[in-house]
Amino acid sequence: MRSEIMQLLRDTYAEQREKNTREEYRRRAEAEERIHGLGELLQERQELIYSGVRGILTGAKAENLPERMEKLNGRIAAMLTAGGYPATWLDPVYRCPICRDTGYTGDTVREMCACMRAAYHSEVMRRLGLGDDAGVSFERFDESIIPETKLEDWGITQRALSVRIRDQARQWTQAWPDAPRIVLMYGESGLGKTYLMRCMARALTEGGHEVLLISAYQLMDAARKAVFGGETDELTACMETECLLLDDLGSEPMIPNITVEQLYSLINERGRAGRATVVSTNLNPEQLRSRYGERIVSRLTDRSNALILAFRGDDLRRVDGARRATV
Ligand SMILES: [Zn+2]
Known part of the structure; x- marks a missing residue:
């Protein structure tokens, strides 16, 4: 790109x-x-x-x-x-x-x-769907939409947990490249993972880093094109970009001999080259393990090299919908 x-x-x-x-x-x-x-x-x-x-x-x-x-x-x-x-x-x-x-x-x-650096960044933002009016940034993160429900076993509310995760993600973007190579964000859908990932993309881009944000589905499409059609441009870009943000891992098709292999070599080679890979998924580590196998999960959850952000709580879209219904 x-x-x-x-x-x-x-x-x-x-x-x-x-x-x-x-x-x-x-x-x-x-x-x-x-x-x-x-x-x-x-x-x-x-x-x-x-x-x-x-x-x-x-x-x-x-x-x-x-x-x-x-x-x-x-x-x-x-x-x-x-x-x-x-x-x-x-x-x-x-x-x-x-x-x-x-x-x-x-x-x-x-x-x-x-002037050209600014033009470069705004073009990247535009391609990421993060144009200036998209309203996606750490600064505009609105915690008031997150319920203050107490999370069982956590001794903390959903809102407090979300704010904590936001702060960790933000600190990571500020510290990069002096930060763990991998960020794993997991939790059920509707807890704001994608939104937070887009905040990270914006902060990294504004910090002058090269960023690519794609869905796991798009990644597998690129892998398929590379393997079957010899079109390697997109996959190479995913491999080489400084910060790859991979959204919704687990939503992509399981293509035999491709999905797991490509994902492993992507994570492995990017890590070796000192590049950042941020992954969001609705699957928990157990589910990830049964879908992708131990060697991928051990990379993603290796605490010496990965920041792990576990999301918990009620689906925000449902909460928001319920609130609107009561107004
Ligand atoms: Zn100039």
Whole structure:
């Protein structure tokens, strides 16, 4: 996904630069038409530039070139202001003064400009369905919709538990990459796992990390395409992205010789490469074990290398529905 977005951004920036050039021509044509004599002065300046370049090429030094240029620029600026235009009217046009719409800064070491980094992140957000108005973020996490039912055997309410899990997830995103490689979120459906995962995706993206959020179903689709069709792009992206957030493990089809094998190599190789894998599932560890086998579950539940977030309580959608029904 990263290279695809980078290509898109390079195209967008190239388009922007063309637009800038067209705007420069338009401004010049407009000013030349309205200000008598401006065209001639600009022509003169152009010739002066040419003679300077010729001088460099032939070794014949043009006389007082900088002074003559400065004088000419002064006359052009004065003419523009007298004609009701800003003195900078014919300056180069660009949106970002730092990179001048190239997307990069620095001469020897090229670095992505802040404007391009921001564009990159907002494109990732958009693709994750986390556009600015999606309302999904740790900041907007609304604990008031979570019931204050006491959880048996836990000595804590569902709301308190959810807030605790939220804090753990948030701390993990702030600490990454200095944090466990695996996050396992499990619990019955409707307890807010997917929402929390999307909060994590946003926080990681805003922190400058590369993120891919997909469902287990999509992952298996990518695996199927790779194995049967030789189309490996999507699976490679899942393998290589810095932070993979895999939603709803257990909802994907069980394809013999594929599902378990691909999942294992994904978790294993990502862990070895020091990448993050966040998994949400409605299955508890026992159910995971009987579906995927011991070696996958032992990776996901290895407390020395995994943050385990166990969700408990009543389905929030039902609670919310019940509340709405009573209003
Ligand atoms: Zn820039």
